Amino acid sequence: MLQIEGLTRRFGAKIAVDSVSLHVPRGQMVGVIGRSGAGKSTLLRMINRLTDPSAGRILFEGRDVTALRGAALREWRSDCAMVFQQFNLVGRLDVLTNVLVGRLHQVPAWRSLVRLWPETDKAIALSALEQFDMGSLAAQRAESLSGGQQQRVAIARALVQEPKLILADEPVASLDPRNSLLVMEALAEINRRYGITVLVNLHSLELARSYCERLVGLAAGRLVFDGPPEALTDAVARELYGLEAAEAFGPATAGPGAAHPAIQDHPPVAARPDDRPAAVH
Numbered sequence: 001m002l003q004i005e006g007l008t009r010r011f012g013a014k015i016a017v018d019s020v021s022l023h024v025p026r027g028q029m030v031g032v033i034g035r036s037g038a039g040k041s042t043l044l045r046m047i048n049r050l051t052d053p054s055a056g057r058i059l060f061e062g063r064d065v066t067a068l069r070g071a072a073l074r075e076w077r078s079d080c081a082m083v084f085q086q087f088n089l090v091g092r093l094d095v096l097t098n099v100l101v102g103r104l105h106q107v108p109a110w111r112s113l114v115r116l117w118p119e120t121d122k123a124i125a126l127s128a129l130e131q132f133d134m135g136s137l138a139a140q141r142a143e144s145l146s147g148g149q150q151q152r153v154a155i156a157r158a159l160v161q162e163p164k165l166i167l168a169d170e171p172v173a174s175l176d177p178r179n180s181l182l183v184m185e186a187l188a189e190i191n192r193r194y195g196i197t198v199l200v201n202l203h204s205l206e207l208a209r210s211y212c213e214r215l216v217g218l219a220a221g222r223l224v225f226d227g228p229p230e231a232l233t234d235a236v237a238r239e240l241y242g243l244e245a246a247e248a249f250g251p252a253t254a255g256p257g258a259a260h261p262a263i264q265d266h267p268p269v270a271a272r273p274d275d276r277p278a279a280v281h
């Protein structure tokens, strides 16, 4: 169980996340929603400790994650895999090797340097790819894949890390509607099949409603909604999204397979230089 208590992050005078408290039981799939600048990324990055909190605590299974340093911090980061908008694969390396990077914490550094991956790790990585129908792409360079395929490779990499938690920061924001659904399916399948807790930041309310059993709404860093999708009234949703409402809601008829213009209209945004998976050095 993940317990967040009074979590706050300031950047100068700006409060990006403001006293957020949240309890997430093991195995939940939680959508974090809200307009741009609401604090979604900062919240996820604090859980992974890519960003340090200004105040508050994060406990996982009773352990204070906010206090971890050194080896214990590295171990925590391998327990909570990050998935980013821009995939963060190594483009010139083949797909299988990119997935194997998720096993790095299990493999002595020298073996990974000379690419002597244990056969069992290769089998694990290949089976993760096969699970997402990408076994046949294992030998291709990652950069030759479509965005949707690359994101599913990134999810396979997160899976073979054997995390307790997957933190996905707008994983579909650079993808077309069809690939957005495939990527959300991949996250949902990991959640269902392995009981891994998933926290996913989503701009599209339609996707959040379709795939997440619980929605957490942030506005100006504060938690303003926490409940199942059915409990999110149109009025609250409008308050959450403000002027971005029309874009975030998508067509009223949307459901799995329907178009999601909110995503289609998003041009790919360059990843910040610090948006790197913690496991890759």
Ligand SMILES: Nc1ncnc2c1ncn2[C@@H]1O[C@H](COP(=O)(O)OP(=O)(O)O)[C@@H](O)[C@H]1O
Binding pocket: 011, 014, 015, 016, 017, 034, 035, 036, 037, 038, 039, 040, 041, 042, 043
């Ligand atoms: N590294 C940073 N330095 C200064 N301000 C930041 C930094 N990261 C985020 N912020 C600010 O914190 C607020 C929340 O940002 P963010 O967590 O990225 O929101 P979201 O992911 O919901 O779009 C925004 O006002 C943003 O400008």
Ligand SMILES: [Mg+2]
Binding pocket: 040, 041, 042, 169, 170, 201
């Ligand atoms: Mg963000």
